[in-house]
Amino acid sequence: MTITLTINGRERKFEVDPGEKLLEVLRREGYMSVKKGCGTGDCGACAILLNGRSVNSCLMFAAKADGGEILTVEGLATGEILHPVQTAFLAEGAVQCGYCTPGMVMSTVDLLTRNPDPTEREIREALSGNLCRCTGYVKQIRAVQRAAELMKDGEPRV
Numbered sequence: 001m002t003i004t005l006t007i008n009g010r011e012r013k014f015e016v017d018p019g020e021k022l023l024e025v026l027r028r029e030g031y032m033s034v035k036k037g038c039g040t041g042d043c044g045a046c047a048i049l050l051n052g053r054s055v056n057s058c059l060m061f062a063a064k065a066d067g068g069e070i071l072t073v074e075g076l077a078t079g080e081i082l083h084p085v086q087t088a089f090l091a092e093g094a095v096q097c098g099y100c101t102p103g104m105v106m107s108t109v110d111l112l113t114r115n116p117d118p119t120e121r122e123i124r125e126a127l128s129g130n131l132c133r134c135t136g137y138v139k140q141i142r143a144v145q146r147a148a149e150l151m152k153d154g155e156p157r158v
Helices: 022-028 084-091 101-114 120-127 138-152
Strands: 002-007 010-015 047-050 053-056 069-071
Touching: 022 047, 047 101, 053 101, 084 101, 084 138, 101 120, 101 138, 120 138
Parallel strands: 002 069
Antiparallel strands: 002 010, 047 053, 047 069
């Protein structure tokens, strides 16, 4: 079947199998920031924004996303200029091995779009679907707080 998706601002058509997951389509099409982790929606490595909300692409059939607007990490930067969330994650050293980072970044973009001044508890809740084996989440929480400050100071929002 043919589906149409707008990915990172660019409309594209794809041939997909009815049972194919969105994660598989995105990876096949070169969106390598969308990581395959658990395949059961428990780790958040495959998180993307679909119509402005964070979703685990491993759980969604590609056909269900037909007509949707998807944002991946590849679509966050403007040329060489990183998105404030990316800048904050780098500045706080919240990248470790990097496997969970794209999902955490996308969850953070979702959070800060909906709530520009989250409490630590709200940050922890927003990141609770993203598992990291390298850290205790301290750096990631600081990164979200820093990103919120950067975005308050006039940095662009998605």
